[in-house]
Amino acid sequence: MIGTGNIGTAHARSLAREISGAEVSWVFDADSARASALADELGAHVAPSAEQLIASSDAVVIASPDAMHAEQAILCLDAQRPTLCEKPLAPTVGEAQRVVDAELDLGRRLLSLGFMRRFDPGYVDLKAAIPSVGTPLIVHNVHRNTFAPYGLTSAGTLTNSAIHELDINRWLLDDEYASVQVIVGRPGPDTPEGEFDPMLVILTTERGTLVEIEAFVNAQYGYEVRCEVVASGGTLDMGDGSFITRRADRAVGHDVPELWLGRFGEAYRRELQAWVDATHRGKTSGATAWDGLVATITANAAVRSITEGPQAIDVPARPALYA
Numbered sequence: 147m148i149g150t151g152n153i154g155t156a157h158a159r160s161l162a163r164e165i166s167g168a169e170v171s172w173v174f175d176a177d178s179a180r181a182s183a184l185a186d187e188l189g190a191h192v193a194p195s196a197e198q199l200i201a202s203s204d205a206v207v208i209a210s211p212d213a214m215h216a217e218q219a220i221l222c223l224d225a226q227r228p229t230l231c232e233k234p235l236a237p238t239v240g241e242a243q244r245v246v247d248a249e250l251d252l253g254r255r256l257l258s259l260g261f262m263r264r265f266d267p268g269y270v271d272l273k274a275a276i277p278s279v280g281t282p283l284i285v286h287n288v289h290r291n292t293f294a295p296y297g298l299t300s301a302g303t304l305t306n307s308a309i310h311e312l313d314i315n316r317w318l319l320d321d322e323y324a325s326v327q328v329i330v331g332r333p334g335p336d337t338p339e340g341e342f343d344p345m346l347v348i349l350t351t352e353r354g355t356l357v358e359i360e361a362f363v364n365a366q367y368g369y370e371v372r373c374e375v376v377a378s379g380g381t382l383d384m385g386d387g388s389f390i391t392r393r394a395d396r397a398v399g400h401d402v403p404e405l406w407l408g409r410f411g412e413a414y415r416r417e418l419q420a421w422v423d424a425t426h427r428g429k430t431s432g433a434t435a436w437d438g439l440v441a442t443i444t445a446n447a448a449v450r451s452i453t454e455g456p457q458a459i460d461v462p463a464r465p466a467l468y469a
């Protein structure tokens with residue numbers, strides 16, 4: 147485990163206690179006291195560097211800050227280690243492209259990207275239900291954080307937070323983006339001068355579906371993620387993620403879940419188990435480095451849109467490795 151902050155600690159505990167087929171043997175953090183505390187708790191060793199951790203481990207999870215992901219992912223690829231890299235692949239397109247290039251040079255996929263919503267039961271059910279309401283026309287997304295976890299910048303909101311929606315809508319619709327426009331308004335609470343929060347991100351897909359995202363990182367009242375698909379024959383509302391509300395044929399209703407495990411706790415567990423299982427089979431799981439590059443290209447086009455208006459989204463041809 148590289149990075150033993152919030153998510154690195156949660157992933158390491160889960161890998162050590164809940165996930166079968168894995169053990170946490172080495173941890174590394176720039177803050178060695180933090181790494182030692184987690185190592186003591188889990189019976190792991192503290193590595194003196196990321197390089198040594200990678201050399202000593204069968205597989206690696208990267209949970210360091212965004213800016214370190216690309217460099218550490220390339221170290222893992224150079225050492226040919228199966229790697230689960232937290233999102234985003236990188237904040238900039240150049241760094242994300244370097245990771246994809248390193249994997250293309252290797253000629254096989256070793257990197258899985260931590261877009262864990264692809265494993266969330268709410269989103270999985272939503273995707274499966276879309277054919278039952280016809281052609282998707284609009285997807286409304288809400289992503290509110292109580293406070294900005296890493297400081298509030300407009301670019302950070304798009305490349306770190308809204309990037310979840312940039313990935314999950316592409317996955318939900320099985321479609322690619324054509325354009326993005328970000329609309330900013332009156333600043334909400336504690337927004338620094340020159341930054342914007344909340345923002346509305348509006349994308350069009352190649353097949354013409356509209357994707358709208360409310361990105362609000364300082365919402366104060368709590369954490370909330372919502373998603374509603376408006377389709378030609380009805381709507382699907384994921385609500386708070388515990389059930390899908392279906393409106394169609396002049397009726398509204400939903401399935402009642404058996405139990406509620408916490409908004410994304412189950413998604414993280416499924417993501418980790420899928421990654422460990424795939425690693426044992428010599429495969430990757432979930433989102434790829436390519437998905438990470440596309441999300442970062444889209445997020446950076448959104449950042450430019452804040453000052454320059456609507457932007458086309460130009461994604462290079464998909465390499466065969468990611469077909």
Ligand SMILES: NC(=O)c1ccc[n+]([C@@H]2O[C@H](COP(=O)([O-])OP(=O)(O)OC[C@H]3O[C@@H](n4cnc5c(N)ncnc54)[C@H](O)[C@@H]3O)[C@@H](O)[C@H]2O)c1
Binds near residue numbers: 214260261
């Ligand atoms: N998938 C998700 O929903 C999700 C949720 C939370 C965080 N994340 C991602 O996980 C990453 C970590 O987020 P966090 O909330 O745990 O942050 P955090 O600040 O709590 O933890 C980051 C840790 O990395 C350490 N660190 C700094 N530089 C390092 C380096 N060069 N090498 C190794 N460790 C280093 C820090 O000391 C800190 O302990 C971020 O990229 C974030 O986007 C993803």
